[in-house]
Amino acid sequence: MNKISNYTYYLLILMIFSSVNYYKFSAQNLHAEESEKSTVKSFYSGDIKKGWSVFFRKQCIQCHSIWGEGGAGSPDLGKTSAYFVSSSQLAEILWNHAPNMWAKMNEMGVPFPTVNEQEMSDLFMFLFFIRYMGIAGNSENGKVLLHEKRCVECHNINGFGGRVGPELTRWGNYLNPVVWLQMMWNAQPKMKQEMDARGISFPVFKGNDLGDIIYYIVTVTSSEKKFFLSPGDGENGRKLFIQKGCIKCHSLRSSDDGIGPNLLNLSPYPKSIAEFGMMMWNHSPKMWNKMREKGIERPVFSGKEMADIATYVFYQKFIGDTGNPLKGRRVFEDKRCIVCHKANSEVNAPDVRQLKKLVSPVSFAFAMWSHGRDMLVNMESMGIDWPIFKEGEMKDLIEYIKNE
Numbered sequence: 001m002n003k004i005s006n007y008t009y010y011l012l013i014l015m016i017f018s019s020v021n022y023y024k025f026s027a028q029n030l031h032a033e034e035s036e037k038s039t040v041k042s043f044y045s046g047d048i049k050k051g052w053s054v055f056f057r058k059q060c061i062q063c064h065s066i067w068g069e070g071g072a073g074s075p076d077l078g079k080t081s082a083y084f085v086s087s088s089q090l091a092e093i094l095w096n097h098a099p100n101m102w103a104k105m106n107e108m109g110v111p112f113p114t115v116n117e118q119e120m121s122d123l124f125m126f127l128f129f130i131r132y133m134g135i136a137g138n139s140e141n142g143k144v145l146l147h148e149k150r151c152v153e154c155h156n157i158n159g160f161g162g163r164v165g166p167e168l169t170r171w172g173n174y175l176n177p178v179v180w181l182q183m184m185w186n187a188q189p190k191m192k193q194e195m196d197a198r199g200i201s202f203p204v205f206k207g208n209d210l211g212d213i214i215y216y217i218v219t220v221t222s223s224e225k226k227f228f229l230s231p232g233d234g235e236n237g238r239k240l241f242i243q244k245g246c247i248k249c250h251s252l253r254s255s256d257d258g259i260g261p262n263l264l265n266l267s268p269y270p271k272s273i274a275e276f277g278m279m280m281w282n283h284s285p286k287m288w289n290k291m292r293e294k295g296i297e298r299p300v301f302s303g304k305e306m307a308d309i310a311t312y313v314f315y316q317k318f319i320g321d322t323g324n325p326l327k328g329r330r331v332f333e334d335k336r337c338i339v340c341h342k343a344n345s346e347v348n349a350p351d352v353r354q355l356k357k358l359v360s361p362v363s364f365a366f367a368m369w370s371h372g373r374d375m376l377v378n379m380e381s382m383g384i385d386w387p388i389f390k391e392g393e394m395k396d397l398i399e400y401i402k403n404e
Helices: 006-017 048-056 087-107 119-132 141-146 177-198 211-221 234-243 271-294 302-318 325-334 361-381 393-401
Strands: none
Touching: 006 271, 087 119, 087 393, 119 361, 141 234, 141 361, 177 211, 177 271, 177 302, 211 234, 211 271, 234 325, 271 302, 271 325, 361 393
């Protein structure tokens, strides 16, 4: 296993010892449009600090790395191209790759790790956190972008560049992209005014441009002091989403649209805080104009407030929409689940009506990890291929099972 770097060490210390309980509030009031006193049951009570512990104790880190730290034989889970923004997508990825993981573990002599359902929930929350943090970037591209977007005409880095704006390595001590999002949002009106005065076009970013810029500045910052903002408090983020007026323009219900974009239906959906910040930056002039038109005061955020709101918004997508039970029935039949999971089955498998406890992607992933190897043996003996789920099929299957 690779040695853990100071960079990753700071992150891991934060997750393990931070006093903030990340999303242990059981995701109450997920839909802010409804009364603040309403409660929506959540199937997630995970904790990222415990999830990191599971990831380490169960030896996941022997094969998988996080941002370059850990095993090198399997995908880096902080950089992998496997795209997920919802828990059902994460469960699909875990399911689809399970046989290959088990084979790799046998090849390496890694003992099969057993996990209970709470540990699986904690692990899901840890992987959610890793995905939405999205710290890693391309520092070389970040350096190029700072010049292409003319940022260095106002900002300097280690003494080179403009003197109008702050020296950017002052921000390089902050490893959490949320802090950058908060500072850029608060400073944008003055920045836009200065750019207009200098004849500089408002820069528009794409993809992970902002993440690349942040990563470059972090890498050239000489100070050894690095700061993380504690993980966001989603329950407080829900309240702030209302108090700061975000709800006046943006919906977080899959079926609703507001004055501004529905934050559940952004396409493509941002994979990280940096990408979310990029979208906010690109659309901020239009947002300001619409807010002035509607008489809405432009909100200012503290670092913690921005972290709380970002956590709340991202968690809504992670929960994901409910599936379609009719489509789920077709998945159940097409994937040949029905061969084993039926009444009077020849194999020792529960009838579909006995699977109702699989009411979430977490519980589904837990059941697969606990019984999947036996399932694979039975399927191979019957000439049935391990089913591969396409995006959206897992949530449809879960909804079918719940309603059967």
